[in-house]
Amino acid sequence: MKPGLELPPLERRIALPDMIAYAGATWDWHRLHYDPVYLAPRGLDLPVVDGQVFGALLAEQVQDWIGAAGVLRTLKFRFKQLVYAGETVRCVGTVTAVDGGLVTIEHQVLAGDRVAVAPASSTVELR
Amino acid sequence: MMTDEIRALIGREVTYTAPEPLGRAAIRYFALAVGDHNPVYTDDAAARAAGHDGVIAPPTLICETNQYAGLPADADGYAGHTWGIELPGTRQVRGGNAYEFHRAVRPDDVVTATWRLRDIAERTTGAGQPMLVFTSRATYTNQDGDLLATNEETIIYLGVTP
Numbered sequence: 001m002k003p004g005l006e007l008p009p010l011e012r013r014i015a016l017p018d019m020i021a022y023a024g025a026t027w028d029w030h031r032l033h034y035d036p037v038y039l040a041p042r043g044l045d046l047p048v049v050d051g052q053v054f055g056a057l058l059a060e061q062v063q064d065w066i067g068a069a070g071v072l073r074t075l076k077f078r079f080k081q082l083v084y085a086g087e088t089v090r091c092v093g094t095v096t097a098v099d100g101g102l103v104t105i106e107h108q109v110l111a112g113d114r115v116a117v118a119p120a121s122s123t124v125e126l127r
Numbered sequence: 128m129m130t131d132e133i134r135a136l137i138g139r140e141v142t143y144t145a146p147e148p149l150g151r152a153a154i155r156y157f158a159l160a161v162g163d164h165n166p167v168y169t170d171d172a173a174a175r176a177a178g179h180d181g182v183i184a185p186p187t188l189i190c191e192t193n194q195y196a197g198l199p200a201d202a203d204g205y206a207g208h209t210w211g212i213e214l215p216g217t218r219q220v221r222g223g224n225a226y227e228f229h230r231a232v233r234p235d236d237v238v239t240a241t242w243r244l245r246d247i248a249e250r251t252t253g254a255g256q257p258m259l260v261f262t263s264r265a266t267y268t269n270q271d272g273d274l275l276a277t278n279e280e281t282i283i284y285l286g287v288t289p
Contacts, residue, residue: 012162021160025153027193029204038203051221052191053161059187060163068177071228072186078223078281 001103001126007093010061014049016085022053046084054079054089054109054117061091062105062122070103070124077120083111093122101126128214128257128286129249136210137247143208144239145195151234153194154184161185183231189267190226190278195238208242214259214284222260222281229274236269245279257286 019033031038032048039047055075062072083089090110097104103124109117158168163185166173171181189195193207200206232238246262265278 018160018162021156025157025160026191027196027206028191029200029206031204035204052187052224055187055224055226056157056161056163056185056191059185060161060165063165063186074225074227075187076223076225076279079221 001095001098003095003097005095007061007065007095007105009093010057010064010091011088012057013088014053014083014085016047019047019049019085022050026050026052028052046086049083049085049087049089051079051083051117054091054120057089057091057109058093058107058117058120058122061093061107062124065093066103066124068127070126073102073123073125075120075122077107077109077117079116080118081111081114081116083116087111089116096121128217128259128284129247133212133214133247133259136212136244139210139244140241141208142239142241143196143198145237146197148235148237149184149189149194149232151182153192154182154188154234157188157192158185179231179233181233183233186228186231186276187226189232189238189240189276190224190265195240208240208265210244210261210263212261212284216287217259217284218287220283220285222283224281225279227277229276232269232275236273236275238275239268239270241266241268252285259284 023029023033033050034047093105093107096106105122107120155169167177174182198206242263242265244263248260250258261282263280267275
C-alpha cells in the first residue's frame with residue numbers, strides 16, 4: 001500500500017428506474033429527479049441524478065477495494081456538473097497518502113468526459 | 128446579499144428523531160437502489176464473518192436518507208431537512224458533503240439527527256456572480272447516545288441576474 005496506487009474503478013449506469021428506486025430508498029421525492037412537468041420550465045431535458053448517490057458509490061468503491069482490511073472513516077465530495085438520467089458514471093480513485101494506519105484516497109466521479117464530482121477524498125483506517 | 132436577518136440565522140439548531148428503528152428493509156432497499164451487492168447489508172452470516180453483530184447499513188445511508196425527519200413533502204416534493212429560507216432572486220445548488228463515520232449503523236438503531244447552521248458566507252463566483260454559502264452540520268446519534276456519523280453540507284444560493 002503506497003501513494004500512487006489506483007483503486008479499481010466503479011462504473012454504473014443510472015437509468016430513470018434506478019433514480020426512482022433511490023428516491024424511494026432515501027425518502028427524497030424531489031421532482032428534479034423524475035418529473036418532466038417540473039423539468040421543462042427549468043430548461044432541463046432530462047431528470048437530474050440526485051448527487052447524494054455519488055457518495056454511496058464512492059463508499060462502495062472504497063469498501064469493495066479494502067474489504068475486511070480497513071474501515072471507511074471519512075468521505076467528502078463537491079459537485080461540479082449535473083448528471084442526467086441514463087448516463088454511466090465512473091468513480092476513480094488513487095491513494096495519495098499512507099500515514100501509519102490511515103490511507104487517504106483522492107477521487108473523481110466522471111460522466112463521459114465531464115467531471116461530475118471533484119474534488120473528493122476518503123480516508124480508510126487499516127485494521 | 129447578506130443581511131442582518133440572514134446573519135442572525137447562524138447557530139440555529141433543529142433535532143429530528145426517527146419514529147422507529149432504521150430497519151432491515153430500509154437497509155436492503157437502499158443497497159438495492161444504489162446497486163451495492165455487498166452481502167454485509169443483507170446477510171447476517173456474511174456480516175458476522177466481517178466482524179459485525181449482524182447486518183449493517185451502507186455507511187452513507189443515514190447521511191442520505193430523510194427517513195428520520197418525518198416532514199411533509201414541500202412543493203418540489205422534497206421531504207428532508209431545510210432551514211426554510213426563501214431568498215428571492217437566487218437559485219439553490221448543492222455544494223458538497225463531508226461525512227465522518229464513527230460506527231457501523233445497525234437495523235435496530237433509532238436515529239436522531241441534529242442539524243446546526245454553522246456559517247453563512249458571502250462570496251463571488253469566478254464569473255462575478257454573488258452567492259451565499261450555507262454550511263450546516265448534522266450529527267447522527269442513536270437511542271443510547273452513541274455517535275454514528277456526522278455530515279457537513281454546503282448549500283449555495285446563487286444570485287440570478289434579473
